[in-house]
Amino acid sequence: MTVEVRARAAETTTGPGVAAPGRRRLTRVQWWGISLFAGLAFAYLAVGVYLYLIVGYINPDASSRVGNAGFTIWSRDPHLGAIGFVWNPLPSLVEIPLVELSAHWPLNLWPELRRVGFAGAVMSALFMAGAGWQVRRIALDYGAGRVLRWVAVAAFALNPMIVLYAGMGMSEAPFLFFLLWTCRRILLWVNRHRVVDLVVAGVALGLAYLTRYEALPAAAGVALGVFVMSTRRHRPPGSQGRAAWRAGAPFGLHDATIVVLPAVFAFVLWAGLGWLLDGNAFSQFSSQYGNAAQVEAAGIISAEDVGAGPLAEVIAGNLLGMQPLLFAVLPIVGWVAVRRRRVDAAVVGVVFGSVLLFQMSAVILGSTFGWFRFYMAATPLVVVAILVARGPAWRPLPGAGWSRLPEVRGARASGWSPLPEVRGARASGWSPLPEVRGARASGWSPLPEVRGARASGWSPLPEVRGAQATSHEGSPRSSSSGRSLRRSRVERATLTTLMALVLATSLPVTASSMLTPSLGKEEYGLRSAFWPDRHPPSEFWFYWFGDVSRNVAGWFDDQALPPGSVLVDTFGISRIWLFSDRPEQFVVRSDYDFFAKLNQPQRQGVQYILTPRPTGLGRLDAINVRYPTLWDDGAGIATLEMTVTSPSGTPQFRIYRIKGSG
Structure with missing residues (x-):
């Protein structure tokens, strides 16, 4: 008898159809979730292969993030600070191991994966697949039927913009993943009131900020919403007005602090690191390359x-x-x-x-x-x-709601239960069964007759042994409102x-x-990828910029230059560095001696300077800022070696040779 009770207790604790902890297996729902993630990841990676390796449609912002990851491990001065402080760091942090793997077997058999920065496509594909998984989890949490559940997943995962940026290597994919993660956990907290959901939501918000600074308004909104809802929930029963809100405010402040603290920590940490390493706490906003400077330069x-x-x-x-x-x-x-x-x-x-x-x-x-x-x-x-x-x-x-009763007779339910002691005991606090054995609860009771009897009408426990309760009340209600x-x-x-x-x-x-x-x-x-005859790729710079970058990198590689010979500010032109098979020849912005070589290029062993056209965002280039007339006359320190043009003949870059070098 003892063995039977324990076996049944183990079964009810883990749930129907789920094995005991010693032999637990994935449920069908979990297998579907894994299959969804794997299928979406594979499909999105295929999109990335098409964009990066077949048609060459690569957003320079994606290349910049992969370049930042590469600078931390392959530049002349490898260090984590080389990841930069203009872009929020999380996408590049995720890409660091992917970039390193691209240089090792078997991925090094396809050097093009490294040259085009395919690590970005891998990063975004995995995060966007996770975002699709989060949508499915929300649908499951709310009991959506199979048809609605898969239609919802399709409405998100098959949206053309979602598909494109799943394979593009940008920050949109991780940002949406963290927003969906935050949303799901806050929804769970609203309905089941567990602090762990606030903790996880806060972590997701902190990671969202490390992905995109647009997470700040989301964090502020969530914190305010949690404060209001928690304060309202903890008002003393029967009290109204300002006194009731004042009584609940400490609880609201407590919960709001929990959910917003990780985002505040991420904000302070990133600002502090920027101030220590770059001299600017908010480089993404106010630095030479920040958003304000870019917007002004672009008009x-x-x-x-x-x-x-x-x-x-x-x-x-x-x-x-x-x-x-x-x-x-x-x-x-x-x-x-x-x-x-x-x-x-x-x-x-x-x-x-x-x-x-x-x-x-x-x-x-x-x-x-x-x-x-x-x-x-x-x-x-x-x-x-x-x-x-x-x-x-x-x-x-x-x-949410009642917990399972793993052992109905004489056992205490795991977690919270309205029946702490089932046989003959009166539940501490509120209980629907003041007297369990044979007694009918005063007022409403879910079980008019406990032993073998089914409650008349609706009951949260249609079968006492192993049944799951579905509400604190006797009728279907919203956990967030208490209304039928x-x-x-x-x-x-x-x-x-x-x-x-x-x-x-x-x-x-x-x-x-x-x-x-x-x-x-x-x-x-993308029209050029679908209809190249009507829209030649040469008309859109995402395509020809890759070809230009490849040619420039190849020209420098052919010169067989020693390390630190080419001075370049990689802001906006990271793809040239990525395409090179000899990245050590470049002096990039994150190198410790960049400004020394910038100020005294001849004395510091610089042989070439690569600079973009000083218009638009090119005006933010550190070399153009230091030598405003370099593009026109060499600024007295260099002679023009080569002008690199677009397919339309517009000059894009110029290569200058330092006077007296070599």
């Missing part, structure tokens, strides 16, 4: 220049181009949330909406380039919002249909927007 307009109206049209066009049903989905989900008091629906808007609001504000102020990819948060916003509104509320999120949430068929069908429409409309509309030059300023070059 970005603001509302002061053209008025708010035209810029509002640009914002609306980008949002609708990314998600054409955005302005239809949000009112519908909002109506459902208000009608059902779904507090958790606000979480989705806070996490993703704060990022979009930040971007829209930056466009109005003229402090951003306004790329189409900056609106990608609209896709998870729409998908997750529908999942949260559509999810059947009578199925609790993992860990039985769905009408019309409402459920409407939201399911809405998800299908999101999938059906976003695929063609987003793809069309990407190929429209006024919207997809960075993406419309």
